[in-house]
Each structure stands twice: as C-alpha cells, then as structure tokens.
Amino acid sequence: MRSDAGILPESASYHRSIGDCVLDLMVRNCPNLRALGISMRGTKTILAFGPKSSRKGTDHQEEVKMKKSVFLGALTVAGLAAGLASAGTMDDVKAKGFLQCGVSTGLVGFAAPDANGEWDGFDVSVCRAIAAAVLGDAKAVKFTPTTGKTRFTALASGEVDVLARNTTWTFSRDVDLKFTFIGVNYYDGQGFMVPKALGVASAKDLDGATVCIQTGTTTELNLADYFRANNIKYEPVPIETNAEAQQQYLAGACDVYTTDASGLAATRATFENPGDHVLLPEIISKEPLGPLVRHGDDQWADLVKWTLNALISAEELGVTSANLAEMSKAPGNNPEINRLLGTEGDLGSMLGLDKAWAARAIAAGGNYGEIFARNIGEATSIGLARGLNAQWANGGLIYSPPFR
Amino acid sequence: MTATTDTDKSVFRLSMLIYDTRYRSLTIQAVALILFMLGVAWLLNNAAENLAALGKPLSFGFLTHPAGYDINQRLVEYTSQSTHARAALVGILNTLLVAVLGCITATLIGVTVGVLRLSKNWIVARLMTVYIEGFRNVPVLLWIVLFMAIFIETFPQPRDFRGADATASMYLGESVALTNRGFYIPKPVFYDGSWIVIAVFVVSLIGMWSFARMARKKQEATGQILPVMWVNLAIFVIPSVLVYFVMGKPIGLDMPVLKGFNFAGGFYMRNSLIALWLALSLYTAAFIAEAVRSGIQAVSHGQTEAAFALGIRPGRTMSLIILPQALRVIIPPLISQYLNLTKNSSLAIAVGYMDITGTLGGITLNQTGREMESLLMLMACYLTISLTVSAIMNWYNESIKLKER
Numbered sequence: 010m011r012s013d014a015g016i017l018p019e020s021a022s023y024h025r026s027i028g029d030c031v032l033d034l035m036v037r038n039c040p041n042l043r044a045l046g047i048s049m050r051g052t053k054t055i056l057a058f059g060p061k062s063s064r065k066g067t068d069h070q071e072e073v074k075m076k077k078s079v080f081l082g083a084l085t086v087a088g089l090a091a092g093l094a095s096a097g098t099m100d101d102v103k104a105k106g107f108l109q110c111g112v113s114t115g116l117v118g119f120a121a122p123d124a125n126g127e128w129d130g131f132d133v134s135v136c137r138a139i140a141a142a143v144l145g146d147a148k149a150v151k152f153t154p155t156t157g158k159t160r161f162t163a164l165a166s167g168e169v170d171v172l173a174r175n176t177t178w179t180f181s182r183d184v185d186l187k188f189t190f191i192g193v194n195y196y197d198g199q200g201f202m203v204p205k206a207l208g209v210a211s212a213k214d215l216d217g218a219t220v221c222i223q224t225g226t227t228t229e230l231n232l233a234d235y236f237r238a239n240n241i242k243y244e245p246v247p248i249e250t251n252a253e254a255q256q257q258y259l260a261g262a263c264d265v266y267t268t269d270a271s272g273l274a275a276t277r278a279t280f281e282n283p284g285d286h287v288l289l290p291e292i293i294s295k296e297p298l299g300p301l302v303r304h305g306d307d308q309w310a311d312l313v314k315w316t317l318n319a320l321i322s323a324e325e326l327g328v329t330s331a332n333l334a335e336m337s338k339a340p341g342n343n344p345e346i347n348r349l350l351g352t353e354g355d356l357g358s359m360l361g362l363d364k365a366w367a368a369r370a371i372a373a374g375g376n377y378g379e380i381f382a383r384n385i386g387e388a389t390s391i392g393l394a395r396g397l398n399a400q401w402a403n404g405g406l407i408y409s410p411p412f413r
Numbered sequence: 414m415t416a417t418t419d420t421d422k423s424v425f426r427l428s429m430l431i432y433d434t435r436y437r438s439l440t441i442q443a444v445a446l447i448l449f450m451l452g453v454a455w456l457l458n459n460a461a462e463n464l465a466a467l468g469k470p471l472s473f474g475f476l477t478h479p480a481g482y483d484i485n486q487r488l489v490e491y492t493s494q495s496t497h498a499r500a501a502l503v504g505i506l507n508t509l510l511v512a513v514l515g516c517i518t519a520t521l522i523g524v525t526v527g528v529l530r531l532s533k534n535w536i537v538a539r540l541m542t543v544y545i546e547g548f549r550n551v552p553v554l555l556w557i558v559l560f561m562a563i564f565i566e567t568f569p570q571p572r573d574f575r576g577a578d579a580t581a582s583m584y585l586g587e588s589v590a591l592t593n594r595g596f597y598i599p600k601p602v603f604y605d606g607s608w609i610v611i612a613v614f615v616v617s618l619i620g621m622w623s624f625a626r627m628a629r630k631k632q633e634a635t636g637q638i639l640p641v642m643w644v645n646l647a648i649f650v651i652p653s654v655l656v657y658f659v660m661g662k663p664i665g666l667d668m669p670v671l672k673g674f675n676f677a678g679g680f681y682m683r684n685s686l687i688a689l690w691l692a693l694s695l696y697t698a699a700f701i702a703e704a705v706r707s708g709i710q711a712v713s714h715g716q717t718e719a720a721f722a723l724g725i726r727p728g729r730t731m732s733l734i735i736l737p738q739a740l741r742v743i744i745p746p747l748i749s750q751y752l753n754l755t756k757n758s759s760l761a762i763a764v765g766y767m768d769i770t771g772t773l774g775g776i777t778l779n780q781t782g783r784e785m786e787s788l789l790m791l792m793a794c795y796l797t798i799s800l801t802v803s804a805i806m807n808w809y810n811e812s813i814k815l816k817e818r
Contacts (some may be wrong), residue, residue: 217677218673226778230482233493257565
C-alpha cells in the first residue's frame with residue numbers, strides 16, 4: 010500500500026530516455042566554460058573553420074562558407090586548436106576593413122583606453138601603424154583585450170590578427186606554440202616592486218615574502234627559477250590582470266609585485282603616491298617584448314615585421330611626423346629614405362601593398378622614437394629612459410635591417 | 414482473412430521498415446543513431462585533422478615535463494621541478510578540498526535556513542527570504558569576487574601587527590591572526606606518547622556509539638529513556654583529558670608568530686580559499702534551503718497534527734517525523750546542488766585559488782600550449798568527480814527511499 014508516498018516527486022526513480030540522460034550529463038557535468046578561459050567569441054571563430062583543405066587558397070572559399078554554416082549549427086569543443094583556415098590574413102583584413110589586434114587588458118603607456126575610450130599606448134601604436142599600412146586608416150583597428158592566459162588562444166584561434174601585448178619572445182612560444190615573433194619593440198627584464206616602508210633593498214631579502222604574479226607569463230617561471238636558485242622561499246599569489254595585481258598589492262595582500270620592469274614603472278605611475286614604492290635593483294631575466302603572429306602566413310608576418318622596421322628605420326633616418334609629408338612628396342638625396350617612403354623603387358608591391366605604405370605607417374603615430382617618447386618616455390609619468398631601447402647608433406639594441 | 418494475415422506475418426519485405434508501423438519507429442531510431450554517430454565521428458576527425466595541420470597532434474607527453482611554476486596551496490609535496498601531472502594532482506586535490514568544505518557548510522546553512530524560512534516568527538522568516546532571494550539571483554562569480562575584495566580591504570595586513578604601535582592584534586590569547594592574506598590558526602603538534610591520547614579518544618568515540626545503541630535498544634524494549642547526551646559528553650571529554658594530563662601533555666599547539674614578511678607556524682588558510690569557500694557555500698545554501706523548504710512542505714500537515722496529538726514537542730516533531738520524510742524529496746535536488754557547487758568551484762581562478770582549472774586548465778595549458786589535451790583532461794576530471802558525487806548520493810537516496818513492503 011502506498012501510504013504517504015504519493016507526495017513524493019518521481020525524480021528519485023523515474024525512467025529516463027537515453028537522450029534525457031545524455032543531455033542531463035552534459036548540463037550537470039560540464040563546468041562553466043568561462044572559467045576555462047574560453048571566450049565564446051573565440052570558440053565561435055575557431056569553430057567557423059573547415060578542415061585543413063580550406064587552408065590552401067581562395068578557390069576553396071566557397072567550400073569554407075558552406076562548411077561554416079554546417080558547423081555553426083552544430084557543435085561544442087571540436088576544433089579548439091584549429092586556428093589557421095583562411096585565404097591569407099592580409100586578404101582577410103582587407104575584406105573585413107579593419108585589423109583585429111590583441112592588446113593587454115590595460116597597462117598605461119603600453120595599451121590602455123584614454124579618456125575618450127580610444128586605445129592608446131606603445132603597443133597600440135604598432136597596431137595602428139599596421140592598420141595604416143594595410144588599410145590606409147590608423148583608426149581601423151578593433152582591439153581585443155587579452156590576459157596573459159587568454160592571449161595565445163586568441164591568436165591561435167584567429168580571434169586576433171596580430172598580438173601586440175608586451176609578450177616575451179621565447180623559444181617554446183616561437184617553436185612549440187607555433188607563433189612567429191616579428192621582432193622586438195621593447196627590450197625589457199623582470200623586476201620587483203615593493204613598498205618603501207618594508208625597507209627591502211635587494212630581491213635576495215625577500216625570503217618568506219608574498220609575491221603577486223600574473224599567471225600564464227614567463228615572469229611566473231622566472232620567479233620560480235630565481236627563488237629556487239637563490240634558495241629562498243616565497244608565497245605566490247596568482248592573479249589574472251594588472252588591475253587585480255594593483256588592487257592586491259596596494260591593499261598589502263602581497264608584499265611584492267613582480268613583472269617586466271617597464272610594466273612596474275607603468276603601474277607605479279598610476280599610484281596615488283608613486284614615491285612610496287621602489288623598484289629593486291635586480292633585473293632577473295631578459296624579456297624581449299614584441300608583436301607576434303601565427304605560424305604559416307609568411308606574407309602577413311613579413312608585413313607586420315617590416316611595418317615595425319619602417320618605424321625604427323624612420324627614426325634612424327630622421328623621418329618624423331613633422332617632415333614626413335614634405336619628404337614623401339619627391340625623391341630626396343638619401344636613397345634609403347626614398348625607398349622607405351616609396352618615392353623610389355617599389356618595395357610596397359613586394360608586400361602586396363602600394364608605394365606609400367610605410368609613409369602611412371609612420372604618419373599614424375610618428376617614428377619609433379616619437380612613439381616611445383609620447384607613450385612611455387622620460388617626459389611622461391611613466392618616465393622610462395631609452396636605455397637598451399635606444400637606436401643601435403646610440404648604443405642601444407634597436408636596429409632595423411636595411412630597406413633595399 | 415486470417416489466411417492473409419498469416420502470410421503477411423511470415424513474409425518480411427524491406428519496404429515494411431518504412432510503411433509498417435510495427436517497424437517504423439525502430440527504423441527511425443536506427444537512422445537517428447547512425448546520423449548522430451556520423452556527426453560525432455566527423456567532428457572528432459575534423460578536430461584531429463586541424464590539430465595535425467597546426468602541427469600539434471594530440472599528445473600527452475607534456476605531462477611528464479617539469480611544470481616550472483610554483484603553487485601556493487599544496488596538499489601534497491610539490492615544487493616547481495615537479496611534473497605537470499603532479500601540478501594537475503595538486504589542482505584536483507584543491508578542487509576536492511573546496512568542494513567538500515563547501516558541500517558540508519552549504520548543507521548545514523541550507524537546512525537551517527530552509528527550516529527557518531518556514532518559521533512562524535515573521536522577522537526570521539522574512540530575513541531568510543531576503544537571504545535566499547539575494548544569493549540565488551546574483552551570479553556566484555560576483556559573490557566570489559565581492560567576498561575576496563571585502564576580505565582584502567577590511568582585514569589588516571601582516572605588517573600592521575608589527576611594532577610597538579601595532580594597529581592590529583591577534584585574537585584568543587595571541588593564537589589566531591586574521592589578516593587580509595588569510596587566517597593563521599594554531600596547529601596541533603604531536604610529541605612522543607601522543608598516540609596513546611589519540612587511541613583513548615578513538616576508544617571513547619566507540620564507547621559513545623555503543624552506549625547510544627544500548628540506550629536505544631533499552632528504550633525500544635522497556636520504554637525507559639537514558640540520559641544519552643550527558644553520559645556521552647562525559648565519555649567524550651573525561652578519559653581523553655585525563656590521559657592527556659597523565660601522559661604529560663604530549664599534544665601541543667604550534668602558534669602562528671609574525672616572522673619576516675608573514676606569520677609563520679600554525680595552519681594558514683589562504684584568503685582565496687576562504688573567500689571561495691564562503692561564497693560557494695552561501696550561494697549554494699540558498700538553493701538547498703529552497704529544496705529543504707519544498708521537502709518540508711511536501712510532507713502532509715496531517716503528520717504534524719498527528720505528532721502533536723501524540724504529545725510530541727515541535728522540535729522533536731521536526732527532527733523525528735517531518736525531516737525524515739522530507740529527506741526523500743530533498744535528496745534528488747540536493748545532488749544537483751552538490752554537483753553545481755563542485756563545478757562552480759572552477760570559478761576559483763577569479764580569486765587566484767589554484768584548483769584544477771587554475772593549474773591544468775590555466776598555467777599548464779598556457780605554458781605548454783596544449784589546449785586540446787588540457788581541456789579534455791579537465792573535462793574528464795570534472796566528469797569523474799561529478800559522476801562519483803552523483804553515484805554516492807544516488808546510493809544514499811536509495812537507502813532512505815520509502816521501502817514498500
């Protein structure tokens with residue numbers, strides 16, 4: 010006899026079809042996708058690619074389109090790493106009419122939105138120069154803020170065309186992660202910032218300290234190596250973005266903040282009392298920072314590489330935003346300037362662009378030196394000296410191969 | 414007429430798969446299954462081909478390479494020289510830790526709040542409603558971040574404890590330090606002879622259990638109620654304390670002391686763990702409270718009235734009559750809530766808690782660039798954990814289900 014069992018819902022024992030079970034399993038057992046660091050936009054982009062046959066050329070575009078529609082209807086995780094399926098990044102960018110550029114989530118001086126919401130900074134200028142060279146419009150850039158963790162997935166999946174986000178050029182990123190670093194726009198090294206009140210004079214005094222560190226960065230690995238090599242203990246506090254690090258550091262939840270020395274200077278510049286914090290003298294690593302693109306599209310890599318070189322050469326040759334218009338009118342005495350600005354020869358067509366591409370890139374934000382001075386130079390609140398980043402002729406490492 | 418039917422039965426033609434209602438549904442199911450499997454196969458093949466085209470064929474070799482990064486909260490031995498697999502294990506244990514802690518607290522809070530929401534006291538019932546609706550209707554990620562922010566901003570820094578003009582002080586006789594980096598609490602230290610105290614303690618636990626059993630049997634047999642609580646309290650405290658002093662206090666406490674940048678010694682509960690644990694517990698407890706309330710309300714009011722008619726007091730009515738029956742309604746949704754809590758713990762990365770998503774699905778994925786492998790493993794981990802929780806809870810559900818005889 011069923012006494013009061015009638016009040017029970019049947020959920021404990023009711024029969025479910027196989028379909029119900031599968032659905033149930035998926036809904037119950039798949040954790041929050043966002044927490045896995047996959048943005049839905051990124052996933053969609055990845056999923057939009059067909060099998061590798063579509064990589065081969067424009068004649069496959071119809072096929073790609075068809076596959077796209079089939080795909081988007083269907084699925085889940087299948088093509089997570091399936092980055093490279095387009096006719097060529099340059100054609101894509103031209104067809105879209107804008108450049109997709111991955112930048113940091115906000116590091117004043119390097120990449121941060123200004124008061125009007127326009128992205129501005131040292132890394133941003135590279136993106137603007139590329140957009141000016143390819144599309145003739147420095148504003149035709151869509152910026153995607155990426156964290157240390159999401160940046161490579163964003164680039165590999167095709168969500169961004171170029172990543173200009175103070176990213177260190179390392180062997181494994183270049184070779185194993187299948188990216189092409191197109192050069193170095195800032196030579197950096199990892200440093201430590203501590204509150205002056207702690208009275209710490211050297212990184213070797215940091216035994217037992219709590220250290221804020223951005224996850225997914227080379228600094229994380231350098232930190233582990235440095236403390237192990239010096240046999241000192243520390244407590245890492247992993248954080249996602251520079252803003253979070255700043256919050257924790259200022260609240261005293263960590264004693265030390267470590268990242269690239271330039272990043273520390275930029276962060277300190279935004280503090281209420283920058284003077285209360287000191288950068289320790291130790292620079293514990295080499296961090297050559299530069300823009301990168303995906304493996305496998307050499308035309309695009311060349312274009313990005315030579316746009317950066319054009320900015321560097323322009324400084325070396327004395328081409329500035331002030332004299333650019335005049336210099337590009339007619340051929341001058343210096344043949345290299347003429348080749349750079351397209352008044353002599355036709356370097357642009359070798360890249361698949363017109364003659365004035367480099368002139369446009371320089372016009373976007375000035376030459377390398379002007380970009381440096383305006384965003385992070387000694388006259389700004391960040392106040393970085395050129396140091397290693399001076400032109401080679403002035404004893405620095407910044408050096409562009411010749412335009413010939 | 415009968416003759417034709419007979420021939421129809423004996424002859425099977427292919428067209429009957431579509432036109433005969435006896436076979437049609439089978440055909441449709443078979444076709445659907447084949448299409449589904451083809452679809453899955455195509456997706457897998459496509460993923461494999463694309464990975465190969467990228468030059469990154471599926472390979473789990475990276476798991477044996479040194480991880481190279483440090484993890485703050487480690488329940489097992491781990492250094493930056495350990496392998497990625499070891500880092501993943503550390504992450505899994507951290508996930509399990511916060512999930513187990515969270516499930517326990519969420520259940521305690523949930524049951525209490527669920528019962529209180531049905532209270533006749535207007536203020537108590539309304540307060541519980543506000544709590545439930547507040548937590549249930551705001552995403553858990555926001556709660557986690559909020560708790561962490563409050564934590565970091567309100568508690569003092571370790572350096573505030575230092576010096577003559579310290580602005581913060583420790584609690585409970587200098588034994589507990591509440592800082593914005595987490596809580597430092599005393600840790601028991603075991604010296605020689607401590608095992609005797611522990612053994613005595615275990616024996617007294619067994620004694621408590623057998624006395625309770627004896628008392629219940631006696632009550633069932635004779636109706637005489639023994640003072641179980643007081644006797645058991647005595648068994649719990651007296652022998653252990655006696656032996657503790659006789660053995661010369663073999664168990665001590667390791668007190669946290671301010672040393673260098675941080676407190677040293679004692680247990681260190683990190684701010685990320687506490688914030689995550691609290692947020693997950695309070696959030697999930699709101700859902701559990703609703704399940705509890707619905708379970709209680711599903712028990713016919715006649716049961717309460719019958720209990721009152723027998724002279725049973727309200728507290729005992731709830732614990733002896735209503736809750737055991739309500740449990741059958743509560744358990745199935747409770748399973749879902751436990752699973753939700755476990756999966757929501759993957760939001761840990763928002764506060765820098767190094768769970769499996771933070772190690773395997775975060776740093777390892779990023780440093781090795783093995784997205785596909787890491788995510789597949791990550792999903793397998795969560796699937797395993799969830800299915801295990803599910804299995805255990807279903808087994809429990811079976812055991813308390815109404816047994817019809």
